[in-house]
């Protein structure tokens with residue numbers, strides 16, 4: 001087992017973040033644009049990721065050992081990593097609707113009505 005470096009509690013380790021992202025992707029709460037290799041929050045549905053997290057913690061899966069079976073902490077981090085992502089791949093959006101980026105790096109999607117034909 002790797003030595004785990006202690007850090008201030010406010011800082012989230014890359015390991016934990018990677019685990020949360022991995023769970024969110026596996027549960028399809030985060031989508032991955034295969035063209036741009038860009039994560040995005042698909043339909044803003046974290047429930048599936050929470051459910052997967054609950055299962056992994058209940059099974060004491062090695063994947064969630066960093067969280068020490070703390071489901072609340074895991075779900076909180078999943079919520080945060082999902083909230084950090086744009087709601088769609090920024091590269092695809094920029095190419096299609098000429099969207100712009102905010103100062104925080106999040107992509108703002110203009111409210112455009114879809115018209116058929």
Ligand SMILES: [Zn+2]
Pocket residue numbers: 033034035036037038089090091092093
């Ligand atoms: Zn894309």
